Amino acid sequence: MGRHTPLARNPTRTRQEHSQETAQDYVEMIAELIDTTGEARVIDLARRLGVTHVTVSRTLQRLRREGLVTSLPYRSIFLTAAGTRLSEESRHRHEIVVEFLQSVGVPAAVAHSDAEGIEHHVSRETLDAFVKHLRRGRAGRRRPSGRRPR
Amino acid sequence: MGRHTPLARNPTRTRQEHSQETAQDYVEMIAELIDTTGEARVIDLARRLGVTHVTVSRTLQRLRREGLVTSLPYRSIFLTAAGTRLSEESRHRHEIVVEFLQSVGVPAAVAHSDAEGIEHHVSRETLDAFVKHLRRGRAGRRRPSGRRPR
DNA sequence: GTCATAATGTAGCCTAAGCTACAAATTGTC
DNA sequence: GACAATTTGTAGCTTAGGCTACATTATGAC
Numbered sequence: 001m002g003r004h005t006p007l008a009r010n011p012t013r014t015r016q017e018h019s020q021e022t023a024q025d026y027v028e029m030i031a032e033l034i035d036t037t038g039e040a041r042v043i044d045l046a047r048r049l050g051v052t053h054v055t056v057s058r059t060l061q062r063l064r065r066e067g068l069v070t071s072l073p074y075r076s077i078f079l080t081a082a083g084t085r086l087s088e089e090s091r092h093r094h095e096i097v098v099e100f101l102q103s104v105g106v107p108a109a110v111a112h113s114d115a116e117g118i119e120h121h122v123s124r125e126t127l128d129a130f131v132k133h134l135r136r137g138r139a140g141r142r143r144p145s146g147r148r149p150r
Numbered sequence: 151m152g153r154h155t156p157l158a159r160n161p162t163r164t165r166q167e168h169s170q171e172t173a174q175d176y177v178e179m180i181a182e183l184i185d186t187t188g189e190a191r192v193i194d195l196a197r198r199l200g201v202t203h204v205t206v207s208r209t210l211q212r213l214r215r216e217g218l219v220t221s222l223p224y225r226s227i228f229l230t231a232a233g234t235r236l237s238e239e240s241r242h243r244h245e246i247v248v249e250f251l252q253s254v255g256v257p258a259a260v261a262h263s264d265a266e267g268i269e270h271h272v273s274r275e276t277l278d279a280f281v282k283h284l285r286r287g288r289a290g291r292r293r294p295s296g297r298r299p300r
Numbered sequence: 301g302t303c304a305t306a307a308t309g310t311a312g313c314c315t316a317a318g319c320t321a322c323a324a325a326t327t328g329t330c
Numbered sequence: 331g332a333c334a335a336t337t338t339g340t341a342g343c344t345t346a347g348g349c350t351a352c353a354t355t356a357t358g359a360c
Contacts, residue, residue: 053339
């Protein structure tokens with residue numbers, strides 16, 4: 001469809017997906033920084049992401065344009081309502097993936113690191129399957145067939 | 151380290167990773183096309199990837215440069231030894247991820263589709279965990295504790 | 301063999317996300 | 331308050347991967 005529109009004003013599927021992943025990583029990290037240190041600054045994001053402040057600065061321009069963050073020059077960064085929502089969804093998904101990976105025997109450190117990449121490619125259905133699997137595992141291991149240990 | 155070298159001739163980590171994913175997708179699909187239809191052509195790749203032939207054409211330039219494929223103008227595409235190796239590794243990894251997802255209850259169609267993205271972010275350790283999980287599952291379900299049904 | 305159609309290539313444009321180098325603002329120390 | 335250090339911004343370059351429009355080569359039908 002879009003392939004034949006004369007305007008071609010929107011980036012194509014793959015590109016969109018990729019920049020959406022970046023957006024999620026950023027808002028997640030901004031939320032975490034605000035939570036743990038009180039504020040999110042360009043330099044902190046740059047250090048955590050392993051890129052220069054220039055890259056962060058330019059990506060923030062895009063996120064501002066897309067209404068996910070707000071910030072004034074030389075001041076710290078805030079999430080909009082939309083940004084907060086996205087960060088919470090991302091965090092939730094991230095935690096499930098990490099927990100799930102550990103539940104199938106992936107070492108904690110690796111689980112955290114792999115989840116970074118995997119979380120962006122887990123569909124609704126797969127996430128549900130992960131949750132169910134976690135419930136099953138916990139139920140079976142910790143409270144066998146409803147008996148409460150006392 | 152690399153961040154301070156004067157040359158900066160190599161794309162940075164994230165960029166490298168991403169273009170490596172693309173390379174894997176391409177060689178995997180080229181191998182599959184050769185297997186099933188006898189040859190891999192630009193137009194087939196374009197259709198399967200949902201992009202224009204121009205994008206494929208340019209990506210193939212890169213893969214040629216990187217020594218993964220060979221092709222002459224207006225002729226079909228071949229994998230080099232390195233390309234074949236990469237395609238086999240990718241295929242192997244892909245199959246494990248698909249099987250694993252299904253084993254935890256993800257519907258087949260979703261498993262295939264999600265595996266496309268997930269496979270690129272599964273580390274060696276996580277892949278091992280998946281394999282072990284599959285073995286456990288199969289062993290437990292099909293031949294419980296060593297007894298052979300007869 | 302000619303000629304239309306299909307496939308491939310090339311030119312040139314765009315965005316995202318890297319970078320270095322340099323400029324400007326803020327912050328912290330004395 | 332002045333000044334050095336840190337942080338942020340801007341200019342301008344690169345590559346990857348999208349695109350359209352147009353040119354060229356192969357292929358298939360007659």
